Amino acid sequence: MFDPSLSIRKPWVLLCFSLFAMVLSHCSLLPTPSDPRFTALEPGEELAGGATTVFDTGPNAFAFSARNMSAARRTDFLVGNSFFEQNWVIAPASTQGRDGLGPLFNARSCSSCHLHDGRGRPPRNQEGMVSMLLRLSIPGQDPHGGPLPHPTYGDQLNERSVPGVPGEAETRLSYTEVPGTYADGTPYRLRRPQIEIHNWAYQAPSQALAVSPRVAPAMIGLGLLESISEADLLTNVDEADADGDGVSGRANFVWDAAAGAHRLGRFGWKANQPNLRQQTAGAFLGDIGITSELFSAENCGEGQDDCAKAPNGGQPELSESMLDQVTFYSQTLAVPARRDADAANVLAGKKLFYEAKCTACHVPSYTTPVREDFPELSNQKIWPYTDLLLHDMGEALADHRADYRADGREWRTPPLWGIGLLETVSGHMELLHDGRARGVAEAVLWHGGEAAAARERFRAMSATERANLVAFVKSL
Template sequence: MRRLPVFLALFFGASCEDLAPALEPGEELAGGDTTIRDESPNAFSYSARNMTFERRQRFVVGNSFFNKNWVIAPASTTGRDGLGPTFNARSCSACHFKDGRGRPPEADEPFTSMLLRLSIPGEGLHGGPRDVPGYGDQLQPNAIDGVAPEAVPKVTWVERPGAFADGEAYSLRVPTYTLEDPAYGPLPADLFISPRVAPVMIGMGLLEAIPEADIVAREDPRDADGDGISGRANYVWDLAADAAVLGRFGWKANQSTIAQQTAGAFLGDMGLTTEMFPLENCPEGQPECAAAPHGGQPEVTADLLEDVVFYTATLAVPARRGADAPEVLRGKGLFAAAGCVDCHVPRHITAADAAIDEVRGQTIWPYTDLLLHDMGDGLGDGRRDYLADGNEWRTPPLWGIGLVETVNRHTSFLHDGRARSLMEAVLWHGGEAEPAREAVRSFSADERADLIAFLESL
């Protein structure tokens, strides 16, 4: 049964100590032995702290290819040519600046650290989203010489006012996305557009090492226990397995492994082929794209892809800051009392036989269940993604969230960055999370401050 909101818990006699639990052993080491103690703008960019010097050399190579710009083929830099023909960014780090979080554009800025997924109603290959004729499944707003960019994305905002139970006002901004100057035919009237900011990169290898059985055990698609939470797993097509497997990565858990996520980003974001995705990203109806020069077959060699995957999988999670401060511990209790831990599950233990040495047998604190949850119409994009429906999103990990402003110089949160603060992100929660949101709306100003102090410590 769901815990009572704080004001009711206090009314029925819960003590202050119940709402200010102690720091648990090792809780401040969010990534277990991989954890880095750093609070600087580089906090997301370190290798796992339990990595040997010899293995760190491979991490450095992967880091180099993650950060360097790719160029148009043919070029003298043959190891980095083949960009496009259409693309979103010239490097991985252009979206994941300092391995951190992207944001929506301001004013007339280009879309530099977020992308737009596209689809039309119906089911595509292997049960995935159905491509848009002439445009595929992701908007490419940039292109090399001689190839037209697909369209120009725009976002506008409308403010939606609200108030906490104590009368303090707030405002949430509501985005609308449009595509101007489409280059490859009219856009369909039933087009789905799903904006996605680049997520923080830390701890992905640890998430991949959580045993599948532990994730699936938390499913409750029919809400059999009556707690209002009905998380469920997404099952997505895995190219290596040639089968549908558990999805863990992406805003809708629509990627199965770090390797497939990385290879998919090389193709979808930069137009670079791999052995996993050997065909250029040229939808039917884009002849100039299909005729453009390429940088080899594949453009990203198997060794290079493996190095970038290793780098991605072994980025360290920063340690928590002030985890034992009284206001943080009170906020931790409020986070649990509101029901947030029903989806943002604090603690996991990784598999002892995980593929990467550094992530084996670690007790970690990512605050996610990696399951899909209905977040309500307010956050819905209407777009199916394998088993995920238009209102469902994967519970995002919260580790590192308090360092986003330090690393990325913004406080834009949620899948599309619409929330301008952590509190706005909470207030956008609907669907299964509506009771938790309403509990937070009932908090006093001091309680809200404690809750944010806890989130900022993560």
Template sequence: MRRLPVLLALVLGTSCEDPAPALEPGEELAGGDTTIRDESPNAFSYSARNMSFERRQRFVVGNSFFNKNWVIAPASTTGRDGLGPTFNARSCSACHFKDGRGRPPEGDEAFASMLLRLSIPGEGRHGSPRDVPGYGDQLQPNGIDGVSGEAVPKVSWVEQAGTFADGEPYSLRAPNYTLEDPAYGPLPPDLLISPRVAPAMIGMGLLEAIPEADLLAREDPDDADGDGISGRANRVWDLTAGAAVVGRFGWKANQPTVAQQTSGAFLGDMGLTTAMFPLENCPEEQVDCTAAPNGGTPEVEADLLEDVVFYSATLAVPARRGADDPEVLRGKQVFRDAGCADCHVPRHVTATDAAVEETRGQTIWPYTDLLLHDMGDALADGRPDFLADGNEWRTPPLWGIGLVETVNGHTTFLHDGRARSLMEAVLWHGGEAEPAREAVRALPRDQRDALVAFLESL
């Protein structure tokens, strides 16, 4: 019953709760002391602003290896050979261009900053998704010389018309994915596909530094408080700890740490082994893959991996723009009254004993709870991932979302980039977020515009 008066207040243009909010102290500094004040196309690529000069040298080294292409082994550049044998990209930055957000392909483009997770029903080791025979858990469409890429992914779109309560029409596009020319045997009829665009890299170390107890305190899997929100943490296997822990990273919170997320991307995206993932990504059916030369064991040496992890953990979050603008503050009120902040939790405080010193004791504004939520059938991929079911997704952080167009030249959002604007992203919300979506759909145009202005300020 809590949302009914809020919905009426939104429709009538009034608030039944507090007056329109003012700018809260420090709110414009999304990443606390790490925050960078920059609005340029390089806004996602700076080191944490509280980083010492000495540590910044390590950041620069990590940046270098994040951006450089890896090559096929054997090569004279032994420090970065071993690409493949099958792979999605040749560098980290090929997916995370300027440390930003990927997008779906347009027209006949290849999948460049987007990938497809694969599995079949059932559980793999430690509750992970079950690999597809001949293909593993991620489609690699490219192969080195003498090794075939696994298949050619394609996406097509179907428009779905809708209308706001005031009669203004809109259209959403729904994706359809197909895999052409599978190279390693027929694809199973029960194949599960989950598309994922590369997320922005900013603030990862800060998210890792949020105390686990704070995340778990927000869990409500049985909706005991009756507010319609039943977030829960994913529990995933931590290879270093040798135990199931809370997941924080990835679209379904299926990775526990920046280090494991980075090592997994080296293997899954570029076919590069690390100490954490020492085996080549070659299912037994891929004979040429198994026989291909490698770049050493492991291909990504420990010090190089540590520098890339440090780089990934210390990318600064940009400051907000126009955070005290009256239109933005009005949109902030709409965001709160619609219930968006129930999952996109604005504020957190990081642990004072976090592993990365720049992230310690910071008041941050990421707009996420890092929990899983049922987002409804329309956004479902049908693919379980540890505890996440086929309808559940992690609440993505919203910091930096208003700079995606500046940094990456597009405005596609959600896990698969289907939304072509921030408003389309809102309109795709279902499941636990359906009341919030319907509250927004019922708003007059000026309040919808204020909401977008607020989101663009983040």
């Protein structure tokens, strides 16, 4: 290696140094946007969550607290975990502080949707919706510019209910096969989901009803995503596609109920939640039927008299301290380290990932700023592979349901970290917002709109190249 302490005084030394610099410029191990060459790991790349990263590849890989957390803070994490895992019961009950389930609900606990803190999936066979839900809305906007709930069925369909209250409807999921062919002639088959809703408990919706299926995302690294500075996220916004790469990227600005103002959206499949506290409170109400100071009204719609008359577990049912503890738990779940990150096929796949311009949306890394309330999450170089922005993903993935600034074809770029451990943690690899893709390759092949060019680059690859790109993604 060149010794930077060498004193350069003679012309022949200067000539050698110039030639050496030219060689480095053509054979650099560091990536550049125009000519990515990856023959070695970037510094710290294997630590997806920086110093918070944990080293586990088993079924509980998503369930650990940030590795750099103090013992005292880990106690708070465990308390939050206990509330995350607990089953809520019907009110009134002797278990005060943990009653108030429903009257309408989809799950009895947070972990019912996020088993092992992992990712949900579509129902199979005759299963009901548990780790997958249906968002509902009708034409128009609510007072804050968000989607307008159906007057009776609200913004989320609840199939389950407490005794004496009817569940809102029954759903049936089916698929049709969509055949396709790679450029090398290799055939593939995708599956397109169809949702049917039957046996409405009240009058069937007469207005145009938008229905959007969503699976529960994995819980890892959420506090790190919340910590990325707004300025860093907005740097990637390019609504007019000024750089001409075909990718625009738009920020969603959504209602922050606690602040009483619109804020940058980061969480949810359409970036419709501004922070983890509101995301948590919204899930308690929509999924479990548990009210909080943030969302104090039971999820009973017009005409749902039995629902409105059902006993509750107090007003609100979720204490502020319990909401804070579950939110803290969500904020401090760690990201597992990458696996085989320096393997030759993984590095080759990384090069292809960059060349296909996947990083236009799946932005590799950020450095978090200082957070006085979260020293664990401060000044961390993280590798989530997302921009948290909205992108037009094409008609094939459209749900035709607007959500604040997000239109019916736009989705937030999901982070990719941990994706290679989903099968171990969650028992499946059903990807995208509705779980239609049975693995990484199918997920890429569903990409359209702004991502259509990247999809076609993937389709044009050889079988070996496709396998290498998938190996890279599964190493994240």
